[in-house]
Amino acid sequence: MNAIRGMVDGLAARLAQDPNDLDGWKRLGRSYRVLGDTQKSAEAYAKAAALAPDDTSLLLGQADALQAGLPDDAPVAPAVAELYRKILAREPDRQEALWYVGLAEKQAGNGAAATADWQRLLAQLKPDSAEAKTVQQALDSLGPAK
Numbered sequence: 406m407n408a409i410r411g412m413v414d415g416l417a418a419r420l421a422q423d424p425n426d427l428d429g430w431k432r433l434g435r436s437y438r439v440l441g442d443t444q445k446s447a448e449a450y451a452k453a454a455a456l457a458p459d460d461t462s463l464l465l466g467q468a469d470a471l472q473a474g475l476p477d478d479a480p481v482a483p484a485v486a487e488l489y490r491k492i493l494a495r496e497p498d499r500q501e502a503l504w505y506v507g508l509a510e511k512q513a514g515n516g517a518a519a520t521a522d523w524q525r526l527l528a529q530l531k532p533d534s535a536e537a538k539t540v541q542q543a544l545d546s547l548g549p550a551k
Contacts, residue, residue, distance in 0.1 A: 413433070438466070438473070443471065447467050447474070450467035465502075468485050471488070481509040485505065486509035489506045489509070500526055503522045504540070510522060
């Protein structure tokens, strides 16, 4: 593990000297994520996203790293919700974004917005899948539509 950490540290040092290396930032973001360093992973993805602002996969990497750094029962952090909203602005049917934006809306007390996001997500899923059941349970937790 020390050898891997050394290679990752070497990549980070090289990127400090050459901050315009998009592929390097992507690699660093993935590497830190594998090592469990979610904050550094998110920072690397943010640098990559600054170099390629139209690449939603970089925003996804950043959001995933930030969310992974939180306990499972933690609310969606505002920074994470904002990243997923940016993704939805570009890819309105992106499943991860629909889930997390819906969750953030529910946590903020915006049941109608959560319902809209989760219904769009549910429409994309196989009806008998575990994912569809999870989304349906989330919708049911909102109570009857008003």
